[in-house]
Amino acid sequence: MITLHMVVLPFLITLFLLLIIKFLPMNVPDKEKLSPYECGFDPSGSARLPFSMKFFLVAILFILFDLEIILLFPLAWALNSQSHSNAIILASVFVIILTLGLIYEWLKGGLEWTE
Template sequence: MNFIISITTNFLLSTILIMVAFWLPQINLYAEKASPYECGFDPMGSARLPFSMKFFLVAITFLLFDLEIALLLPLPWASQNFNLNMAIFMALFLILLLASSLAYEWLNKGLEWVE
């Protein structure tokens, strides 16, 4: 029953947020408003800075490891309510997955910052 209520609440909340996003008036950007502003003068150079792809890959790797660690947080609850052997097996599987992905990143030099 709680599962059905939570799924219904999530579905209704996401539907309402999507409908509000479509119904809100769109912001009309015109050329002057979308241009970069430098103290009233025309810009001297590009307003866009180059983005480091290495930084992006490290950030994505951090997010993936963080999400995998978040999967281990309900482990104490799972060990009380379900089969203890299955909970330990799933925890060891997640830890093995974390360790193997860390080893893969380390061997492929995905964690090194210097190019």
């Protein structure tokens, strides 16, 4: 059963928050606020440095194979169950799919550091 305070209280809280937002000062960034801070000195160079996509690829591959290991950990508990063959088949299919993906990436040249 819906009571009056279940309807009115959320409405009042919402109205209160909208009023607070309306009366808070606006944040207007200027040149000084948008510049990088370097101990009071003018910046000596750009704050944005170029990023090599090779490092990004290595990080993604690390995360992928790290997750593979995490997903294979429950295999030890699955082998204690009665269906050993199902657990081994599922783990083998999982590892084969990831290995095929790694071979594909290798053949496409995604793991080459020199161009």
